[in-house]
Amino acid sequence: MNPPYxxxxxxxxxxxxxxxxxxxxxxxxATLPDHAVAEQLRHVLRAHHVEIPHHxxxxxxxxxxxxxxxxxxxxQLTARVDDQMRAAELVAVDGATPTPYAREVIVAAHxxxxxxxxxxxxxxxxxxxxxxxxxxxxxxxxxxGRPHANPAGMKPDPEPVRHAVHAVHADPAxxxxxxxxxxxxxxxxxAGTRSIGYANKPGKRDRLTNAGADAITEGFNGMAxxxxx
Amino acid sequence: xxxxxxxxxQADDLGVRQRAERITRRHTDAIVEAVRELGDLGLVKxxxxxxxxxxxxxxxxxYILNGEEVxxxxxxxxxxxxxxxxxxxxxxxPMGKDAILFHRALSDDETSDAAQYVQQARTWFDxxxxxxxxxxxx
Numbered sequence: 201m202n203p204p205y206x207x208x209x210x211x212x213x214x215x216x217x218x219x220x221x222x223x224x225x226x227x228x229x230a231t232l233p234d235h236a237v238a239e240q241l242r243h244v245l246r247a248h249h250v251e252i253p254h255h256x257x258x259x260x261x262x263x264x265x266x267x268x269x270x271x272x273x274x275x276q277l278t279a280r281v282d283d284q285m286r287a288a289e290l291v292a293v294d295g296a297t298p299t300p301y302a303r304e305v306i307v308a309a310h311x312x313x314x315x316x317x318x319x320x321x322x323x324x325x326x327x328x329x330x331x332x333x334x335x336x337x338x339x340x341x342x343x344x345g346r347p348h349a350n351p352a353g354m355k356p357d358p359e360p361v362r363h364a365v366h367a368v369h370a371d372p373a374x375x376x377x378x379x380x381x382x383x384x385x386x387x388x389x390x391a392g393t394r395s396i397g398y399a400n401k402p403g404k405r406d407r408l409t410n411a412g413a414d415a416i417t418e419g420f421n422g423m424a425x426x427x428x429x
Numbered sequence: 430x431x432x433x434x435x436x437x438x439q440a441d442d443l444g445v446r447q448r449a450e451r452i453t454r455r456h457t458d459a460i461v462e463a464v465r466e467l468g469d470l471g472l473v474k475x476x477x478x479x480x481x482x483x484x485x486x487x488x489x490x491x492y493i494l495n496g497e498e499v500x501x502x503x504x505x506x507x508x509x510x511x512x513x514x515x516x517x518x519x520x521x522x523p524m525g526k527d528a529i530l531f532h533r534a535l536s537d538d539e540t541s542d543a544a545q546y547v548q549q550a551r552t553w554f555d556x557x558x559x560x561x562x563x564x565x566x567x
Contacts (some may be wrong), residue, residue, distance in 0.1 A: 303437050304517035308510040334437070335508075425510045425517055 231295030
């Protein structure tokens with residue numbers, strides 16, 4: 201199954217670029233594994249005597265634990281789990297692996313005069329820490345990270361994407377979100393922006409295409425700098 | 430070399446260095462050619478160009494004319510994406526293209542530091558030329 205457009209076509213039709221963080225920019229949990237973070241979050245729940253259902257007990261994705269916590273109707277506990285996740289992410293980004301050619305895409309887009317923003321379900325502080333360490337901060341107009349203690353407001357909710365579009369003073373239809381999850385594509389569509397699926401693993405191409413991605417890229421090697429001008 | 434280098438790691442890189450080497454070669458060849466042409470056309474009696482290179486990173490440009498006039502310009506370091514071996518590479522690069530050249534001459538107003546400036550520039554140039562520089566024959 202093929203997406204409706206090529207990456208070059210979508211980039212030619214758009215200006216501002218919105219980037220998901222974990223995946224398109226770096227592998228956040230490269231050295232601090234996500235399952236270890238999920239376990240840290242479960243530890244917080246256990247300390248508050250929460251009965252953890254089996255599917256959350258075995259979840260390797262910390263976001264599954266965070267989303268479950270929000271269903272308990274205890275906002276303070278959700279805030280505490282979110283804080284714990286933020287603390288873990290701040291540690292994780294120090295060992296994050298940069299995505300090949302992500303820097304080149306960011307720098308080339310900046311050189312071409314395209315505004316750049318990050319729209320991510322990761323914590324804003326952790327993203328800022330990574331960008332700072334890699335001397336990339338100056339290229340980003342805005343960082344829209346996880347809304348605190350409000351998992352329902354994360355992507356696929358379109359609000360963070362709208363927020364980012366607003367931050368770069370763009371019309372939604374002129375922006376393009378590059379993300380590696382179906383939730384990125386869903387959020388982009390709901391916000392009225394274009395989307396490019398970053399299919400960095402087998403099977404993602406079909407999943408992201410089915411979710412409605414305008415185009416698919418399997419890596420950033422072919423994307424910079426000529427297509428970005 | 431410390432500069433130009435890969436932006437991500439701030440590390441020296443063969444491909445990045447070879448790109449800088451090609452640019453150096455292009456510019457020095459152009460100067461040597463132009464000087465030779467002046468001689469060939471008989472526009473000047475004797476024309477000779479010598480090129481020597483050093484291994485320190487280029488951070489500024491300095492022109493000394495007849496030992497009397499000096500032009501100096503800073504190279505700010507900029508990040509940009511270039512294509513090396515068909516792949517995009519973000520590099521930190523010294524950028525001389527838009528540098529403003531500051532001018533000093535021995536003939537400047539006596540109350541200025543211009544004469545000292547020209548002397549110091551010459552001293553610096555001669556020291557580089559006669560110590561760490563080596564021949565760079567086109």
